[in-house]
């Protein structure tokens with residue numbers, strides 16, 4: 424992972440205002456000054472809510488749209504001002520998969536995967552061999568002669584991936600590629616994208632509004648809002664210590680490991696002791712550390728809420744624990760926990776603490 428395969432430099436994409444005459448609104452800045460380097464060999468996530476500008480950013484990368492200002496550089500080639508003929512080889516180095524799969528209904532699975540090879544002028548025998556190899560790689564070698572209508576969503580996306588890989592691109596762009604799939608199928612397709620990256624060395628850019636997608640396969644992530652990148656970095660760092668409110672919303676809605684005020688009210692009815700939420704992550708506390716601190720101070724800790732999951736293949740989450748013991752011991756244990764990790768003290772039912780979760 425050294426040189427950038429895809430770079431945006433102050434990239435702007437403005438669409439003309441909709442409407443006519445006096446009802447004409449202001450132009451829409453779908454991408455508003457994005458500077459971003461995506462390195463060769465990484466799985467990079469672009470996450471944002473609907474309308475954030477993610478699709479437009481991808482369309483700039485594969486030259487389906489041109490920048491209004493700034494530049495986009497793909498594998499050393501600046502796309503600014505290139506002719507259609509000059510853009511063709513750049514596009515050939517980029518594979519693309521879509522939410523709605525975009526398969527040709529009239530062609531079989533093999534026919535769909537062969538299509539880009541036909542366009543590129545491959546001889547028949549080479550095409551057939553390549554299609555077989557690709558279908559085996561994506562795990563649907565037995566579906567070559569079937570038409571897309573008879574496939575499940577996950578199988579359709581496997582065809583989409585095989586087709587995107589046909590001409591051996593260096594970069595694969597996945598625009599909401601799992602958004603039409605159920606969670607289990609999503610996990611399978613994401614695992615396949617991870618293999619594409621690891622086994623074939625292809626750089627993968629995933630565009631998504633689902634944190635789960637970024638969480639499971641992305642090395643780095645850019646969070647977009649209103650055409651801008653509002654947070655950027657290592658996926659673990661960004662999601663374990665989110666700084667921008669948009670990132671915090673993604674984390675809060677995806678992990679649900681911190682009790683909401685309604686959950687906390689119910690916990691208090693059941694648990695009279697002091698309730699605290701302790702962050703569990705690689706940098707600060709592990710759950711073993713929490714247990715050890717409580718044991719050291721002779722405090723009983725009952726886990727009442729929370730969960731530990733994986734973020735970029737590293738542990739992340741929080742545990743909400745009811746602490747029961749003598750007041751002094753509970754205070755000392757709380758100090759011990761605070762020394763180890765981030766702690767939110769919810770107090771007790773009779774004396775709730777002022778501090779609460781900000782997520």
Ligand SMILES: Nc1ncnc2c1ncn2[C@@H]1O[C@H](COP(=O)(O)OP(=O)(O)OP(=O)(O)O)[C@@H](O)[C@H]1O
Nearest residue numbers: 438451452453471472473474475476477478479480
């Ligand atoms: N061709 C177009 N003409 C005018 N406005 C557009 C065009 N394409 C996108 N936009 C506007 O640009 C903004 C960003 O859209 P974009 O599709 O890139 O966002 P997104 O993050 O991909 O969201 P979604 O997932 O809903 O597509 C939106 O306000 C959208 O309405």
